[in-house]
Amino acid sequence: MRVIVDQNKCVASGQCVLAAGAVFDQHEEDGTVLLLNASPPHELHDAVRRAAALCPARAISIRTSARALDT
Amino acid sequence: MATAPASTVPEYPMARAAGCPFDPPQALRTLAPVSRIRLWDGSTPWLITRHADTRALLADPRVSADARREGYPHTSAAGRARRTRGSTFINMDDPDHARLRRMVTGTFTIRRVDALRPSIQRIVDERIDALLAGPRPVDLVQAFALPVPSLVICHLLGVPYADHDFFQCRARVLVSRDETVERASAAQDELTGYLDGIIADKLAEPADDLLSKLAGEHVATGELSRRDAALMAMLLVIAGHETTANMIALGTLALLEHPDQLTALRDTDDPALIAGAVEELLRYLTITHSGRRRVALQDIEIDGQTIHAGDGIVLAGDAANRDEDAFSDADRLDVHRDAGGHLAFGFGVHACLGQPLARAELQIVYSTLYRRIPGLRLAAPLEQIPFKHDSNVYGVYELPVTF
Numbered sequence A: 001m002r003v004i005v006d007q008n009k010c011v012a013s014g015q016c017v018l019a020a021g022a023v024f025d026q027h028e029e030d031g032t033v034l035l036l037n038a039s040p041p042h043e044l045h046d047a048v049r050r051a052a053a054l055c056p057a058r059a060i061s062i063r064t065s066a067r068a069l070d071t
Numbered sequence B: 001m002a003t004a005p006a007s008t009v010p011e012y013p014m015a016r017a018a019g020c021p022f023d024p025p026q027a028l029r030t031l032a033p034v035s036r037i038r039l040w041d042g043s044t045p046w047l048i049t050r051h052a053d054t055r056a057l058l059a060d061p062r063v064s065a066d067a068r069r070e071g072y073p074h075t076s077a078a079g080r081a082r083r084t085r086g087s088t089f090i091n092m093d094d095p096d097h098a099r100l101r102r103m104v105t106g107t108f109t110i111r112r113v114d115a116l117r118p119s120i121q122r123i124v125d126e127r128i129d130a131l132l133a134g135p136r137p138v139d140l141v142q143a144f145a146l147p148v149p150s151l152v153i154c155h156l157l158g159v160p161y162a163d164h165d166f167f168q169c170r171a172r173v174l175v176s177r178d179e180t181v182e183r184a185s186a187a188q189d190e191l192t193g194y195l196d197g198i199i200a201d202k203l204a205e206p207a208d209d210l211l212s213k214l215a216g217e218h219v220a221t222g223e224l225s226r227r228d229a230a231l232m233a234m235l236l237v238i239a240g241h242e243t244t245a246n247m248i249a250l251g252t253l254a255l256l257e258h259p260d261q262l263t264a265l266r267d268t269d270d271p272a273l274i275a276g277a278v279e280e281l282l283r284y285l286t287i288t289h290s291g292r293r294r295v296a297l298q299d300i301e302i303d304g305q306t307i308h309a310g311d312g313i314v315l316a317g318d319a320a321n322r323d324e325d326a327f328s329d330a331d332r333l334d335v336h337r338d339a340g341g342h343l344a345f346g347f348g349v350h351a352c353l354g355q356p357l358a359r360a361e362l363q364i365v366y367s368t369l370y371r372r373i374p375g376l377r378l379a380a381p382l383e384q385i386p387f388k389h390d391s392n393v394y395g396v397y398e399l400p401v402t403f
């Protein structure tokens, strides 16, 4: 799984941090999203999917690779 | 905007069914998912009632929140006058919206709000101490539900709480559905005038609060006018008060009427269950019951209908949060359910800025109040509780309780 965030779209709602705090944080200054881990381990995938679904600004996208080991 | 024949278009807002104060109006459910409604001024915007459609449209850049545009579905004549006189970012589109919103987002991050939790807990505890020591029955709205968020937002913004009668009274006028244009305009002028004075003080003598930051970093640099800063402060005062206060009082009433749910919440130490209960109460009650208001910038096809450019759109979040396709057994209050994805804080770029703060306040209140006052109960029959049917934010005017 590859996680991509779009800081320009982000409205600093913090939903991603609540859903997956190991993967997302917020910039101190303006609260926009800060990606901590662009290829999170398998056990965090559900939480990341939840973060992407809850993000009100649709600023989080997920790419799942065809290679089984990477997904 | 195109108008439909008068006889077939239902009036909006609709009345809730007698005896069902927590449920959205029954009539909302009988409408097609995308249908016309008639507003106070005779205009006939679209009403959206489904969860998926509401999410899609609120995130759609072809949909504008700009209240000065022709076709924007205003809540009342007073709302129209006020929103066209002074705009805040809640009624702007990007990039202006994003530029202004980002001036204040740093204060509402999860980390900053978590750091406020001890202060919020202290405020809640002190208010409960006062309740326990005071006379009973007591009105929970005045003695608790309103002071808690009011103290918190004053602390955060740097507004003296001693002036609370002044700004609470204006805030109430500004969220009312049926105020006159004169009264609403006067309330807005008085409130922005007052906040402008505070911003002037912060420019001269900055403190560690949001208005000092706004003044020092954005007004002093000429990036933001004093008037726009005062309007932004007004938005924060109103949004920070009325909503959370109503959630505290109406949430307490809903729990008292669902004793099994109250017990489940009272008997837990599990932060995840408490947080989940807050989300469920937000979903179930959806106090912003007047719909998100928008206007289409381009033609939009949805559910076999065409919303034309210039058409008004009202997105009924209260109906969307009871959509069976999104939440099973949606009419049941169930603190154990996963209410994630509810639309009580809106969706899209205007999603509630204060949601981390509101969550922290509600988690602390709901996990403290019923534990410290286990015998809390209504001191009047439900039929006598005055509900805010006439306000843009739902709740109760008074909640007489005893213990």
Ligand code: HEM
Residues within 6 Å of the ligand: B065, B089, B090, B091, B101, B235, B236, B237, B239, B240, B241, B243, B244, B247, B287, B288, B292, B293, B343, B344, B345, B346, B347, B349, B350, B351, B352, B353, B354, B355, B357, B358
């Ligand atoms: C339980 C409490 C709350 C509820 C239910 C609530 C609900 C909402 C909703 C539905 C919106 C979206 C408006 C729209 O799309 O047209 C919104 C926006 C907003 N809320 Fe809240 N709110 C709450 C608490 C707060 C608090 C505590 C603050 C703090 C200051 C706040 C500040 C704002 C602001 C500034 C906006 C405008 C955001 C924008 O346009 O970008 N809210 N709120």
Ligand code: SF4
Residues within 6 Å of the ligand: A005, A009, A010, A011, A012, A013, A014, A015, A016, A017, A024, A026, A031, A032, A033, A051, A054, A055, A056, A057, A058, A059, A060
């Ligand atoms: S959930 Fe979306 S909008 Fe909110 S902070 Fe994360 S990326 Fe930004």
